[in-house]
Amino acid sequence: MAEVFDVIVLGIGGFGSGAAYHLARRGLRVLGLDRFRPAHDQGSSHGETRIIRKAYFEHPDYVPLLLKAYDLWADLEAESQQQLFWKCGLLLAGLPDSEAISGARLSAKQHGLTIENLTASAATDRWPGFKVPNSFDAVFEADAGLLKVEDCVRTHLDLATTHGAMLLFGDPVVSWSSTGREVRVCTATREFIAASLVITAGSWAGSVLAGLGLPLQVLRKPMFWFETRSPAYNLAASMPTFYFEMPAEAASTFYGFPSLDGQVLKVAQHSGGELVADPLLVDRQLRESDVQPIADFLRTCLPAVRTQPVRHSTCLYTVTPDRHFVVDRHPEFSNVVIGCGFSGHGFKFTSVLGSVFADLATTGSTELSLDFLNLARLADQTSMADRRYSCSSGFGMTAIGSQESARQGTAPTLETSQCFDAD
Ligand SMILES: Cc1cc2nc3c(=O)[nH]c(=O)nc-3n(C[C@H](O)[C@H](O)[C@H](O)COP(=O)(O)OP(=O)(O)OC[C@H]3O[C@@H](n4cnc5c(N)ncnc54)[C@H](O)[C@@H]3O)c2cc1C
Numbered sequence: 001m002a003e004v005f006d007v008i009v010l011g012i013g014g015f016g017s018g019a020a021y022h023l024a025r026r027g028l029r030v031l032g033l034d035r036f037r038p039a040h041d042q043g044s045s046h047g048e049t050r051i052i053r054k055a056y057f058e059h060p061d062y063v064p065l066l067l068k069a070y071d072l073w074a075d076l077e078a079e080s081q082q083q084l085f086w087k088c089g090l091l092l093a094g095l096p097d098s099e100a101i102s103g104a105r106l107s108a109k110q111h112g113l114t115i116e117n118l119t120a121s122a123a124t125d126r127w128p129g130f131k132v133p134n135s136f137d138a139v140f141e142a143d144a145g146l147l148k149v150e151d152c153v154r155t156h157l158d159l160a161t162t163h164g165a166m167l168l169f170g171d172p173v174v175s176w177s178s179t180g181r182e183v184r185v186c187t188a189t190r191e192f193i194a195a196s197l198v199i200t201a202g203s204w205a206g207s208v209l210a211g212l213g214l215p216l217q218v219l220r221k222p223m224f225w226f227e228t229r230s231p232a233y234n235l236a237a238s239m240p241t242f243y244f245e246m247p248a249e250a251a252s253t254f255y256g257f258p259s260l261d262g263q264v265l266k267v268a269q270h271s272g273g274e275l276v277a278d279p280l281l282v283d284r285q286l287r288e289s290d291v292q293p294i295a296d297f298l299r300t301c302l303p304a305v306r307t308q309p310v311r312h313s314t315c316l317y318t319v320t321p322d323r324h325f326v327v328d329r330h331p332e333f334s335n336v337v338i339g340c341g342f343s344g345h346g347f348k349f350t351s352v353l354g355s356v357f358a359d360l361a362t363t364g365s366t367e368l369s370l371d372f373l374n375l376a377r378l379a380d381q382t383s384m385a386d387r388r389y390s391c392s393s394g395f396g397m398t399a400i401g402s403q404e405s406a407r408q409g410t411a412p413t414l415e416t417s418q419c420f421d422a423d
Protein backbone atom coordinates (compact mmCIF):
# COMPACT_ATOMS: atom_id res chain seq x y z
CA MET A 1 0.00 0.00 0.00
CA ALA A 2 1.24 3.50 -0.83
CA GLU A 3 2.54 5.62 2.08
CA VAL A 4 1.07 9.15 2.26
CA PHE A 5 2.88 12.50 2.77
CA ASP A 6 2.22 16.20 2.24
CA VAL A 7 5.29 16.77 0.06
CA ILE A 8 7.83 14.45 -1.55
CA VAL A 9 11.29 15.77 -2.48
CA LEU A 10 12.85 13.78 -5.32
CA GLY A 11 16.63 14.20 -5.01
CA ILE A 12 17.98 15.36 -1.62
CA GLY A 13 21.43 16.60 -2.61
CA GLY A 14 22.19 20.35 -2.49
CA PHE A 15 18.79 21.86 -3.22
CA GLY A 16 16.59 18.96 -2.13
CA SER A 17 18.20 18.89 1.32
CA GLY A 18 17.35 22.61 1.67
CA ALA A 19 13.77 22.02 0.50
CA ALA A 20 13.27 19.04 2.85
CA TYR A 21 14.55 21.11 5.79
CA HIS A 22 12.29 24.11 5.12
CA LEU A 23 9.23 21.95 4.46
CA ALA A 24 9.76 19.86 7.61
CA ARG A 25 10.39 23.00 9.68
CA ARG A 26 6.94 24.23 8.63
CA GLY A 27 5.39 21.14 10.16
CA LEU A 28 4.59 19.26 6.94
CA ARG A 29 4.82 15.51 6.50
CA VAL A 30 7.88 15.32 4.24
CA LEU A 31 9.48 12.43 2.40
CA GLY A 32 12.94 12.91 0.84
CA LEU A 33 14.25 10.32 -1.60
CA ASP A 34 17.74 9.90 -3.01
CA ARG A 35 19.52 7.23 -5.03
CA PHE A 36 22.80 7.76 -3.13
CA ARG A 37 23.88 8.17 0.50
CA PRO A 38 23.67 11.55 2.32
CA ALA A 39 26.19 14.18 1.07
CA HIS A 40 27.58 11.75 -1.53
CA ASP A 41 30.26 12.50 -4.15
CA GLN A 42 28.44 11.33 -7.31
CA GLY A 43 26.53 14.50 -8.21
CA SER A 44 27.14 18.25 -7.91
CA SER A 45 27.41 18.95 -4.17
CA HIS A 46 30.78 17.64 -3.00
CA GLY A 47 34.45 18.67 -2.90
CA GLU A 48 34.77 20.42 0.48
CA THR A 49 33.98 24.06 -0.38
CA ARG A 50 31.79 26.47 -2.39
CA ILE A 51 32.18 30.23 -2.89
CA ILE A 52 29.38 32.49 -1.65
CA ARG A 53 29.23 36.18 -2.62
CA LYS A 54 26.75 39.03 -2.96
CA ALA A 55 28.01 41.29 -5.78
CA TYR A 56 26.78 38.79 -8.32
CA PHE A 57 28.40 39.29 -11.72
CA GLU A 58 26.05 36.84 -13.44
CA HIS A 59 23.01 39.15 -12.98
CA PRO A 60 21.96 41.80 -10.44
CA ASP A 61 18.55 40.11 -10.03
CA TYR A 62 20.21 37.35 -7.97
CA VAL A 63 21.21 39.84 -5.25
CA PRO A 64 17.90 39.93 -3.29
CA LEU A 65 18.01 36.12 -3.22
CA LEU A 66 21.58 36.21 -1.96
CA LEU A 67 20.76 38.62 0.86
CA LYS A 68 18.10 36.18 2.02
CA ALA A 69 20.47 33.22 1.46
CA TYR A 70 23.01 34.80 3.86
CA ASP A 71 20.30 35.23 6.53
CA LEU A 72 19.18 31.62 6.17
CA TRP A 73 22.76 30.25 6.35
CA ALA A 74 23.19 32.22 9.59
CA ASP A 75 19.90 30.80 10.92
CA LEU A 76 21.03 27.28 10.02
CA GLU A 77 24.36 27.79 11.80
CA ALA A 78 22.49 29.03 14.88
CA GLU A 79 20.04 26.13 14.90
CA SER A 80 22.72 23.47 14.29
CA GLN A 81 25.40 25.12 16.44
CA GLN A 82 27.85 24.44 13.61
CA GLN A 83 29.98 26.80 11.51
CA LEU A 84 29.14 26.39 7.81
CA PHE A 85 30.27 29.78 6.42
CA TRP A 86 33.75 31.36 6.59
CA LYS A 87 33.73 35.09 5.73
CA CYS A 88 37.18 35.22 4.13
CA GLY A 89 36.24 37.46 1.18
CA LEU A 90 36.56 37.05 -2.57
CA LEU A 91 39.16 38.54 -4.92
CA LEU A 92 37.88 38.93 -8.48
CA ALA A 93 40.51 39.70 -11.13
CA GLY A 94 40.18 40.33 -14.85
CA LEU A 95 40.29 42.96 -17.55
CA PRO A 96 38.19 46.05 -16.66
CA ASP A 97 35.47 45.03 -19.14
CA SER A 98 35.49 41.33 -18.18
CA GLU A 99 32.18 39.82 -17.08
CA ALA A 100 33.46 39.23 -13.54
CA ILE A 101 34.74 42.78 -12.94
CA SER A 102 32.06 44.76 -14.77
CA GLY A 103 29.23 42.47 -13.59
CA ALA A 104 30.26 42.62 -9.92
CA ARG A 105 30.54 46.42 -10.10
CA LEU A 106 27.08 46.65 -11.68
CA SER A 107 25.43 44.45 -9.02
CA ALA A 108 27.21 46.34 -6.23
CA LYS A 109 26.07 49.68 -7.64
CA GLN A 110 22.45 48.63 -8.22
CA HIS A 111 22.08 47.12 -4.76
CA GLY A 112 24.34 49.37 -2.66
CA LEU A 113 26.78 46.56 -1.82
CA THR A 114 30.26 47.23 -0.46
CA ILE A 115 33.16 46.26 -2.71
CA GLU A 116 36.73 47.53 -2.97
CA ASN A 117 38.25 48.40 -6.35
CA LEU A 118 41.99 47.68 -6.49
CA THR A 119 44.77 47.94 -9.04
CA ALA A 120 46.63 44.75 -9.91
CA SER A 121 49.70 45.82 -7.94
CA ALA A 122 47.64 46.82 -4.88
CA ALA A 123 46.01 43.36 -4.90
CA THR A 124 49.39 41.62 -5.21
CA ASP A 125 50.81 43.75 -2.37
CA ARG A 126 47.86 42.95 -0.11
CA TRP A 127 47.83 39.20 -0.81
CA PRO A 128 51.41 38.23 -1.71
CA GLY A 129 50.36 34.71 -2.77
CA PHE A 130 48.83 36.20 -5.92
CA LYS A 131 50.50 37.72 -8.96
CA VAL A 132 47.68 39.67 -10.59
CA PRO A 133 48.56 40.51 -14.24
CA ASN A 134 49.28 44.23 -14.75
CA SER A 135 46.48 44.74 -17.27
CA PHE A 136 43.88 43.45 -14.77
CA ASP A 137 41.57 45.27 -12.39
CA ALA A 138 40.68 43.64 -9.10
CA VAL A 139 37.52 43.79 -6.99
CA PHE A 140 37.51 42.57 -3.38
CA GLU A 141 34.24 41.71 -1.64
CA ALA A 142 34.82 41.33 2.10
CA ASP A 143 31.32 39.86 2.71
CA ALA A 144 32.04 36.91 0.44
CA GLY A 145 33.57 33.66 1.61
CA LEU A 146 33.24 29.91 1.56
CA LEU A 147 30.66 27.33 2.58
CA LYS A 148 31.63 23.81 3.62
CA VAL A 149 29.51 22.03 1.04
CA GLU A 150 29.03 18.52 2.50
CA ASP A 151 28.47 19.98 5.99
CA CYS A 152 25.73 22.24 4.60
CA VAL A 153 23.96 19.30 2.92
CA ARG A 154 24.32 17.09 6.02
CA THR A 155 23.06 19.86 8.31
CA HIS A 156 19.96 20.49 6.16
CA LEU A 157 19.29 16.72 6.13
CA ASP A 158 19.92 16.20 9.84
CA LEU A 159 17.67 19.08 10.83
CA ALA A 160 14.99 17.99 8.34
CA THR A 161 14.95 14.68 10.21
CA THR A 162 14.88 16.48 13.55
CA HIS A 163 11.79 18.35 12.32
CA GLY A 164 10.11 15.07 11.40
CA ALA A 165 11.01 14.40 7.74
CA MET A 166 11.45 10.82 6.57
CA LEU A 167 14.57 10.53 4.38
CA LEU A 168 15.30 7.40 2.35
CA PHE A 169 18.62 6.78 0.60
CA GLY A 170 19.97 4.25 -1.88
CA ASP A 171 16.66 3.64 -3.65
CA PRO A 172 16.29 5.45 -7.00
CA VAL A 173 12.91 6.82 -7.99
CA VAL A 174 11.85 5.10 -11.21
CA SER A 175 8.60 6.94 -11.99
CA TRP A 176 6.31 9.73 -10.89
CA SER A 177 2.86 10.83 -11.94
CA SER A 178 0.53 13.69 -11.09
CA THR A 179 -3.17 14.38 -11.41
CA GLY A 180 -2.54 18.03 -10.58
CA ARG A 181 -3.96 17.42 -7.08
CA GLU A 182 -1.96 14.36 -6.05
CA VAL A 183 1.41 12.88 -6.96
CA ARG A 184 2.44 9.24 -6.94
CA VAL A 185 6.17 8.42 -6.75
CA CYS A 186 7.63 4.93 -7.15
CA THR A 187 10.97 3.36 -6.44
CA ALA A 188 11.62 -0.23 -7.52
CA THR A 189 10.08 -1.54 -4.30
CA ARG A 190 7.88 1.18 -2.78
CA GLU A 191 5.12 3.57 -3.71
CA PHE A 192 4.33 6.95 -2.13
CA ILE A 193 1.52 9.49 -2.48
CA ALA A 194 1.62 13.21 -1.63
CA ALA A 195 -0.15 16.48 -2.37
CA SER A 196 2.96 17.95 -4.03
CA LEU A 197 6.31 16.96 -5.43
CA VAL A 198 9.56 18.92 -5.52
CA ILE A 199 11.97 17.68 -8.21
CA THR A 200 15.59 18.61 -7.44
CA ALA A 201 17.39 15.83 -9.29
CA GLY A 202 20.57 17.73 -10.27
CA SER A 203 22.28 16.17 -13.28
CA TRP A 204 19.43 13.65 -13.59
CA ALA A 205 16.78 16.40 -14.04
CA GLY A 206 16.79 15.92 -17.82
CA SER A 207 15.72 12.28 -17.50
CA VAL A 208 13.42 12.70 -14.48
CA LEU A 209 11.65 15.50 -16.40
CA ALA A 210 12.05 13.89 -19.82
CA GLY A 211 8.51 14.92 -20.79
CA LEU A 212 9.57 18.59 -20.82
CA GLY A 213 12.50 18.19 -23.19
CA LEU A 214 14.56 20.64 -21.11
CA PRO A 215 17.66 22.02 -22.89
CA LEU A 216 20.06 20.93 -20.12
CA GLN A 217 23.64 19.83 -20.66
CA VAL A 218 25.70 17.94 -18.10
CA LEU A 219 29.40 18.83 -17.96
CA ARG A 220 32.31 16.97 -16.36
CA LYS A 221 34.08 19.33 -13.94
CA PRO A 222 37.19 18.10 -12.12
CA MET A 223 38.64 20.00 -9.16
CA PHE A 224 42.19 19.71 -7.84
CA TRP A 225 44.14 20.16 -4.62
CA PHE A 226 47.72 21.45 -4.90
CA GLU A 227 50.47 21.81 -2.29
CA THR A 228 51.29 25.34 -1.28
CA ARG A 229 54.87 26.57 -0.71
CA SER A 230 53.95 29.67 1.30
CA PRO A 231 51.83 30.44 4.37
CA ALA A 232 50.40 33.36 2.37
CA TYR A 233 47.82 30.91 0.96
CA ASN A 234 46.37 29.97 4.33
CA LEU A 235 42.89 30.88 5.48
CA ALA A 236 44.52 31.90 8.76
CA ALA A 237 46.70 34.42 6.83
CA SER A 238 43.55 36.17 5.46
CA MET A 239 43.86 34.62 2.03
CA PRO A 240 40.47 35.09 0.29
CA THR A 241 38.62 32.87 -2.17
CA PHE A 242 39.45 33.96 -5.74
CA TYR A 243 38.06 34.04 -9.27
CA PHE A 244 40.24 35.05 -12.22
CA GLU A 245 38.85 35.72 -15.69
CA MET A 246 41.81 35.32 -18.02
CA PRO A 247 41.88 37.39 -21.24
CA ALA A 248 40.50 36.25 -24.58
CA GLU A 249 43.51 34.27 -25.79
CA ALA A 250 43.34 32.02 -22.71
CA ALA A 251 39.50 32.30 -22.67
CA SER A 252 39.30 30.65 -19.30
CA THR A 253 38.04 31.33 -15.83
CA PHE A 254 39.64 29.78 -12.76
CA TYR A 255 38.62 29.92 -9.13
CA GLY A 256 39.90 28.62 -5.86
CA PHE A 257 39.98 28.69 -2.09
CA PRO A 258 42.47 29.47 0.65
CA SER A 259 44.28 26.52 2.18
CA LEU A 260 42.16 25.22 5.06
CA ASP A 261 44.89 22.96 6.49
CA GLY A 262 48.00 25.01 5.67
CA GLN A 263 49.16 22.30 3.23
CA VAL A 264 46.98 22.28 0.10
CA LEU A 265 44.51 24.56 -1.67
CA LYS A 266 41.72 23.74 -4.10
CA VAL A 267 41.64 25.22 -7.62
CA ALA A 268 39.39 24.46 -10.60
CA GLN A 269 38.42 25.77 -14.00
CA HIS A 270 34.90 27.23 -14.25
CA SER A 271 34.94 27.54 -18.03
CA GLY A 272 34.87 24.55 -20.40
CA GLY A 273 33.96 20.99 -19.45
CA GLU A 274 33.33 17.81 -21.39
CA LEU A 275 29.74 16.91 -22.22
CA VAL A 276 28.49 13.93 -20.20
CA ALA A 277 25.92 11.60 -21.79
CA ASP A 278 25.14 9.63 -18.62
CA PRO A 279 25.99 11.12 -15.18
CA LEU A 280 26.40 7.61 -13.75
CA LEU A 281 29.17 6.85 -16.24
CA VAL A 282 31.21 10.06 -16.04
CA ASP A 283 34.96 9.49 -16.29
CA ARG A 284 36.35 10.31 -12.83
CA GLN A 285 39.99 9.51 -13.65
CA LEU A 286 42.70 12.17 -13.45
CA ARG A 287 43.54 13.48 -16.94
CA GLU A 288 46.71 15.40 -17.72
CA SER A 289 44.69 17.55 -20.16
CA ASP A 290 42.51 18.76 -17.23
CA VAL A 291 45.53 19.66 -15.11
CA GLN A 292 47.55 21.50 -17.75
CA PRO A 293 45.41 24.71 -18.07
CA ILE A 294 45.19 24.96 -14.27
CA ALA A 295 48.94 24.45 -13.91
CA ASP A 296 49.51 27.26 -16.46
CA PHE A 297 47.13 29.49 -14.49
CA LEU A 298 48.93 28.72 -11.22
CA ARG A 299 52.34 29.52 -12.72
CA THR A 300 50.99 32.90 -13.88
CA CYS A 301 48.80 33.97 -10.96
CA LEU A 302 49.65 31.86 -7.85
CA PRO A 303 53.37 31.22 -8.38
CA ALA A 304 54.13 29.66 -4.98
CA VAL A 305 51.70 26.76 -5.48
CA ARG A 306 53.03 23.43 -6.83
CA THR A 307 51.51 22.47 -10.18
CA GLN A 308 51.11 18.68 -9.75
CA PRO A 309 47.84 17.94 -7.94
CA VAL A 310 47.94 15.76 -4.85
CA ARG A 311 44.21 15.00 -4.99
CA HIS A 312 41.29 15.43 -7.34
CA SER A 313 37.54 14.91 -7.43
CA THR A 314 35.08 15.00 -10.33
CA CYS A 315 31.85 16.93 -10.09
CA LEU A 316 29.01 17.73 -12.52
CA TYR A 317 27.56 21.02 -13.78
CA THR A 318 24.03 20.92 -15.23
CA VAL A 319 23.81 23.96 -17.46
CA THR A 320 20.99 25.83 -19.22
CA PRO A 321 21.66 27.69 -22.50
CA ASP A 322 21.74 31.09 -20.71
CA ARG A 323 23.46 29.71 -17.57
CA HIS A 324 20.62 30.92 -15.34
CA PHE A 325 18.68 28.54 -13.08
CA VAL A 326 15.24 27.02 -13.59
CA VAL A 327 12.99 27.60 -10.56
CA ASP A 328 9.34 27.17 -11.40
CA ARG A 329 6.25 25.04 -11.21
CA HIS A 330 5.73 22.32 -13.80
CA PRO A 331 3.87 23.82 -16.79
CA GLU A 332 1.16 21.14 -16.67
CA PHE A 333 1.04 20.27 -12.96
CA SER A 334 0.91 23.12 -10.48
CA ASN A 335 1.64 20.69 -7.63
CA VAL A 336 5.02 19.74 -9.11
CA VAL A 337 7.88 22.18 -8.41
CA ILE A 338 11.08 22.13 -10.45
CA GLY A 339 14.59 23.30 -9.50
CA CYS A 340 17.33 22.48 -11.98
CA GLY A 341 19.97 23.86 -14.37
CA PHE A 342 22.00 25.48 -11.60
CA SER A 343 24.80 25.90 -14.14
CA GLY A 344 27.79 25.57 -11.82
CA HIS A 345 26.92 28.48 -9.52
CA GLY A 346 23.92 27.30 -7.50
CA PHE A 347 25.14 25.97 -4.17
CA LYS A 348 25.20 29.26 -2.25
CA PHE A 349 21.43 29.52 -3.00
CA THR A 350 20.46 26.13 -1.53
CA SER A 351 19.36 27.80 1.71
CA VAL A 352 17.10 30.42 0.13
CA LEU A 353 15.81 28.29 -2.73
CA GLY A 354 15.09 25.47 -0.30
CA SER A 355 12.71 27.93 1.35
CA VAL A 356 11.34 29.04 -2.05
CA PHE A 357 10.65 25.41 -3.06
CA ALA A 358 8.76 25.01 0.22
CA ASP A 359 6.71 28.16 -0.62
CA LEU A 360 5.92 26.94 -4.14
CA ALA A 361 5.02 23.42 -2.98
CA THR A 362 2.67 24.64 -0.28
CA THR A 363 1.17 27.95 -1.46
CA GLY A 364 2.03 27.97 -5.19
CA SER A 365 3.85 31.31 -4.95
CA THR A 366 6.73 33.07 -3.22
CA GLU A 367 7.45 36.64 -2.14
CA LEU A 368 10.85 36.65 -3.85
CA SER A 369 11.12 37.84 -7.47
CA LEU A 370 11.99 34.82 -9.58
CA ASP A 371 10.55 35.63 -13.01
CA PHE A 372 14.01 35.74 -14.54
CA LEU A 373 14.43 32.05 -13.61
CA ASN A 374 11.17 30.78 -15.10
CA LEU A 375 10.87 27.84 -17.43
CA ALA A 376 9.03 29.76 -20.17
CA ARG A 377 12.17 31.70 -21.11
CA LEU A 378 13.67 28.43 -22.38
CA ALA A 379 10.56 27.53 -24.39
CA ASP A 380 12.10 28.29 -27.77
CA GLN A 381 14.90 25.86 -26.93
CA THR A 382 12.50 23.05 -26.00
CA SER A 383 9.50 21.53 -27.65
CA MET A 384 7.70 22.13 -24.35
CA ALA A 385 5.08 24.54 -25.69
CA ASP A 386 4.09 22.08 -28.41
CA ARG A 387 3.38 19.40 -25.86
CA ARG A 388 1.16 21.48 -23.57
CA TYR A 389 -2.25 19.95 -23.24
CA SER A 390 -1.53 17.27 -25.81
CA CYS A 391 -0.97 13.56 -25.72
CA SER A 392 2.58 12.39 -26.24
CA SER A 393 3.05 8.69 -25.86
CA GLY A 394 6.81 9.08 -26.39
CA PHE A 395 7.03 10.92 -23.08
CA GLY A 396 4.35 8.85 -21.40
CA MET A 397 1.95 11.80 -20.97
CA THR A 398 -1.78 11.28 -20.97
CA ALA A 399 -4.37 14.02 -21.14
CA ILE A 400 -7.40 13.07 -19.14
CA GLY A 401 -10.72 14.71 -19.82
CA SER A 402 -9.34 17.04 -22.46
CA GLN A 403 -12.29 16.56 -24.83
CA GLU A 404 -14.68 17.20 -21.95
CA SER A 405 -12.71 20.30 -20.95
CA ALA A 406 -12.68 21.55 -24.53
CA ARG A 407 -16.47 21.26 -24.60
CA GLN A 408 -16.71 23.17 -21.32
CA GLY A 409 -14.02 25.69 -22.25
CA THR A 410 -11.94 24.83 -19.18
CA ALA A 411 -8.31 23.74 -18.88
CA PRO A 412 -7.96 19.97 -19.09
CA THR A 413 -6.83 17.88 -16.14
CA LEU A 414 -3.59 16.18 -17.03
CA GLU A 415 -1.98 13.14 -15.62
CA THR A 416 1.55 12.26 -16.52
CA SER A 417 3.37 9.08 -15.84
CA GLN A 418 7.05 9.75 -16.17
CA CYS A 419 9.02 6.55 -16.21
CA PHE A 420 12.74 6.90 -16.64
CA ASP A 421 15.77 4.75 -16.67
CA ALA A 422 17.22 4.98 -13.17
CA ASP A 423 20.09 2.55 -13.79
C1 LIG B 1 33.18 21.60 -9.27
C2 LIG B 1 32.02 22.47 -8.88
C3 LIG B 1 32.24 23.69 -8.27
C4 LIG B 1 31.17 24.52 -7.92
N1 LIG B 1 31.43 25.70 -7.28
C5 LIG B 1 30.39 26.44 -6.82
C6 LIG B 1 30.64 27.58 -6.02
O1 LIG B 1 31.79 27.92 -5.70
N2 LIG B 1 29.56 28.27 -5.54
C7 LIG B 1 28.27 27.89 -5.82
O2 LIG B 1 27.35 28.57 -5.36
N3 LIG B 1 28.01 26.82 -6.59
C8 LIG B 1 29.04 26.08 -7.09
N4 LIG B 1 28.80 24.96 -7.83
C9 LIG B 1 27.43 24.62 -8.20
C10 LIG B 1 26.67 23.91 -7.11
O3 LIG B 1 27.51 23.05 -6.40
C11 LIG B 1 25.50 23.17 -7.75
O4 LIG B 1 24.71 24.12 -8.48
C12 LIG B 1 24.61 22.51 -6.71
O5 LIG B 1 25.38 21.76 -5.80
C13 LIG B 1 23.60 21.61 -7.42
O6 LIG B 1 22.79 20.95 -6.47
P1 LIG B 1 21.64 19.95 -6.95
O7 LIG B 1 20.78 19.73 -5.78
O8 LIG B 1 21.02 20.50 -8.20
O9 LIG B 1 22.41 18.62 -7.38
P2 LIG B 1 22.89 17.42 -6.44
O10 LIG B 1 23.47 17.95 -5.19
O11 LIG B 1 23.71 16.52 -7.28
O12 LIG B 1 21.53 16.72 -6.01
C14 LIG B 1 20.71 16.02 -6.91
C15 LIG B 1 20.29 14.75 -6.19
O13 LIG B 1 19.26 14.10 -6.90
C16 LIG B 1 19.43 12.72 -6.71
N5 LIG B 1 18.69 12.00 -7.73
C17 LIG B 1 18.73 12.19 -9.07
N6 LIG B 1 17.91 11.33 -9.70
C18 LIG B 1 17.32 10.58 -8.74
C19 LIG B 1 16.38 9.51 -8.77
N7 LIG B 1 15.87 9.03 -9.91
N8 LIG B 1 16.01 8.96 -7.59
C20 LIG B 1 16.50 9.42 -6.41
N9 LIG B 1 17.40 10.42 -6.34
C21 LIG B 1 17.80 11.00 -7.49
C22 LIG B 1 20.94 12.54 -6.81
O14 LIG B 1 21.38 11.33 -6.25
C23 LIG B 1 21.44 13.76 -6.07
O15 LIG B 1 21.69 13.49 -4.70
C24 LIG B 1 29.85 24.11 -8.21
C25 LIG B 1 29.61 22.88 -8.81
C26 LIG B 1 30.68 22.05 -9.14
C27 LIG B 1 30.40 20.73 -9.81
